[in-house]
Amino acid sequence: MQKVTRLDRISPQRADKFAERRAELAEAALQTLSELGYARTSLREIAQNSEFTHGVLHYYFRDKVDLILCSVRQYKARCVTRYDRVTADAKSYEDLMTGFLAALAQTMRDEAHMHRLWYDIRSQTLFETAFRADVAELDKSLEDMIWRIMRRFAELTGEPQSVSPSAIYAMIDGLFQQCLLRHLSGDPRAIDQMQADVRLVISKITSSSEPPA
Amino acid sequence: MQKVTRLDRISPQRADKFAERRAELAEAALQTLSELGYARTSLREIAQNSEFTHGVLHYYFRDKVDLILCSVRQYKARCVTRYDRVTADAKSYEDLMTGFLAALAQTMRDEAHMHRLWYDIRSQTLFETAFRADVAELDKSLEDMIWRIMRRFAELTGEPQSVSPSAIYAMIDGLFQQCLLRHLSGDPRAIDQMQADVRLVISKITSSSEPPA
DNA sequence: GAAAAATTTTGACAAGTGTCAAGTTTTTCT
């Protein structure tokens, strides 16, 4: 039992096994967090969503923070390429728009619980410095993801992009977050409305216009 | 001791006294929540930020949820008129813009902890149905507050508003939230950047333009 | 000023928390 010096002089297959189990437990943590939220998630609850008992968590993770950080990183890996297929496939402005809006709607429907976990963790970051670095990095990755789409829009229209990547991301994120809350509150029009809003905003953003005098 | 039937047949001054203390304790709760965040705020901690001991909280509030709801409502009353002075005073587009951006910056600097509390509570709403109604109502009030400003912008330019109130609110809220995280993380350029972003976005939104073909 | 009511404190409760150490079981290696 050397969970600390584990990565030294250990056969690669051993290390893989270790990492695999870590990933498995991190997955259980994600499941639990997305179900209960950060404030109500306990280690025992996480263990119950896995095949193991609560003690094993301290065999694979230093402490609770370590586990949650691992979970967040794992979450990240899955979602930062979510729209890349859309960008690659689009042949026209309307193509890209339709594809993007469809992808937004789909992830809202299928992964709403994961999204609420993300906003919960990011809010924790406003209080707890422990998660800040990782959350900032993930946030940047999401910004880049959105920016890739916006660059493609600009390519297809020929007009230059005047709004900064971080601002566009923040706005679309705001619309997405608003939709998530409505969607989880049972509003059936939430997704349609978000699609209309995002469409309009992108059209406004990607077209040049003079600011009023 | 009739904390339930209290409002019946009680002299108004008594009821006021009761409401006053409730407000006082709710204020202590706000203080604590904005300092520690929802996940780490306990009733004993709240009591320590007041002049009383923890037991008194159950004299004035049914339970923890009741207390927090009361706090949120109290928070609301203070902030939904934040920008109304700006709207009233502005004589020109640039006037309104400058005033709004200055007000945004000031509340970001002065009340950052309260803002992070708001985003924390709103995230809780994604999991807990208890706060949903109140948070939705407050969110709507904030949307109205922003809309009053945007209507004024439209008045001053003469152009009609094409983006919906909820969409504009969501976008500005997204920019504000992003700034808050950066600001609390110690980024000195966060506020300036937000001001520039908000300015650009409003100018794009309040000017008519054709969506690209 | 005594009785009654309202207010506040104190201390306890059951339940839940993160953490960890001492076992038990399983796997790996020779």
Place this chain on the structure above:
DNA sequence: AGAAAAACTTGACACTTGTCAAAATTTTTC
């Protein structure tokens, strides 16, 4: 197969949590 290492379970610890009832205190009422 037997020893050693790894993986996992169990049960406990010190502490915190929301809640509440009983006692102590203050305020009001007559």
